[in-house]
Amino acid sequence: MKLRKIQKRDNKLITVAFKKHQHVLFSAPTGYGKTVLLGKRVSKALARKETTLIIAPRIKLIQQFRKTLMQYGVKPFEMSIHQGRNTKRYRTAKIHIASTSTLNARLKRDKAYLGKIDNVIVDEVHINFKKLIMKQVEDLYWNSAKWLGVSATPIDGKGYRLEGYDHTLANTQTKDLVDLGYLLDLDVYIEEAPDLSNVSINSMGDYQLDELEGAMNSSSITTNIYKVWKKKFGNKKTMIFCVDIKHAESVAKHFSKHGVSVGINHSKLSDKDDLKVMQDFRDGALQVLVSVNKLTIGYDEPSVEVLIALRPTKSLSLMLQAVGRVLRLHESMNKAILIDCAGWYDEFGHPFDRRNFNKIKPEAKELVKKLKEDEEESKYTECFECGTEQLTSDLVINIDEDKEGITVSKHCIECNAFITEDYVTKKTVKKLIKVEYEKPVKRKKMRAFLEHVAKAMGYQQGWIYFKMKVYKDHKEKMSKIYRKYQNNEIVLNTVLANIRKLESE
Secondary structure (H helix, E strand, O other): OOHHHHHEEEEEEOOOOHHHHHHHEEOOOOOHHHHHHHHHHHHHHHHHHOEEEEEEOHHHHHHHHHHHHHHOOOOOEEEEOOHHHOOOOOOOEEEEEEEHHHHHHHHHHOOOOOOOOOOOEEEOOOOOOOOHHHHHHHHHHHHOOEEEEEEEEOOOHHHHHHHHOOEEEEOOOOOHHHHHOOOOOEEEOHHHOOOOOOOOOOOOOOOOOOHHHHHHHHOOOHHHHHHHHHHEEEEEEEEEEEEHHHHHHHHHHHHHOOOEEEEEEEOOOHHHHHHHHHHHHHOOOEEEEEOOOOHHHHHHHOOOOOOEEEOOOOOHHHHHHHHHOOOOOOOOOEEEEEEEEEEHHHHHHHOOOOOOOOOOOOOOHHHHHOOOOOOOOOEEEOOOOOOEEEEHHHEEEEEEEEOHHHHHHHHOOOOOOOOEEEEOOOOOOOOOOOOOOOOOOOOHHHHHHHHHHHHHHHHOOHHHHHHHHHHHHHHHHHHHHHHHHOHHHHHHHHHHHHHHHHHHO
């Protein structure tokens, strides 16, 4: 197997990084071919007689790693598989491929189960980061082995580099793969962002789910999304990401009543029903698949043409992982489509914008001060009819609509008695606004822009020199100022005010 040019470059960068650091993160976007690169590294480590442990969160990934290593010439008896009943262990094996749960269980019983490990590779590192299921292997090998954590989004929920890792390599990002022809280009359409002013933020820095569900389910966005979709993309295979099961059922109901073949995928489905829904969607028996988080990571169905975002989030990782589901190459498409009804563009910008995955988490005291954890007591409602006390978020929701608006009524989970209702006036279907990806501003262009400002304001060349220092420290924000105000003499004072604001940060 041969590495692509970008994979060869990144492989060298990983090797160089390990000369300075023991714990390295590597960002491999959707479609990068991370298994091929990692297989190369593991086979080379085998040639050096080093022992490598690969930790994968899904069975599919374990099988993929095994197949790739065999293509690199690794013999079956040279690698042990640790995955439940499918465990195949060889005494002399120098490569161990393990599921997270099986590895945790075996190491709990026997800390010497694997013996000495030189390299640890954690695939989809963000999934089980800092969870108890990883504690056994971290206690044993964190200080003795070299760790490589791999993910399309190697960051925590607040956008910081995963704690404990020393350095992140993110040279190849999603737009690079699009430009090279390894991923589909993306058209982004935005609808009016939902009003989430009354939704609180949880301790992880994201929206409180029960409140978010109430805001989205009672919003006219939920009942209006079919019209938004049908108007322009009604003939395309579509995935919709929702807040929770209740929200997903509500959205699916609106599509179904208009004759659209729609399925729901969520964590409470039985394995049998889950397989059927996914197979029906893959085969085309279902045109629309409504999902709740379960498919945001690792699901690959290249025939999906449209992604509708109905799940607002403050997690950059969640947004990028979700968008990655529609970027796989397919013979019938040259572009994927994102319909953003969740405010993703307002929150994060274009999905193809370059990201800084190397931001270091603030010290604990500063973090507590900056993001104070809300520990609000759960809100309960008592039914006037049967006296049952229940979580407000568990109430049964009924939605009725007429030409003017939508009535959202809530009922007791025990006797179905009426509890409360809200009325939302319908908004008219707005024209979807298409937004374009804007390339980052290059240094020369920024200097020319600052020269234009200096000339208009009568400033000396030294002013440009000091502003370029500001640009170096605040590239993304300064680039936004450039794109918005370039060569517009009317707003030069606004430009200067924005730059001064950055200088004071």
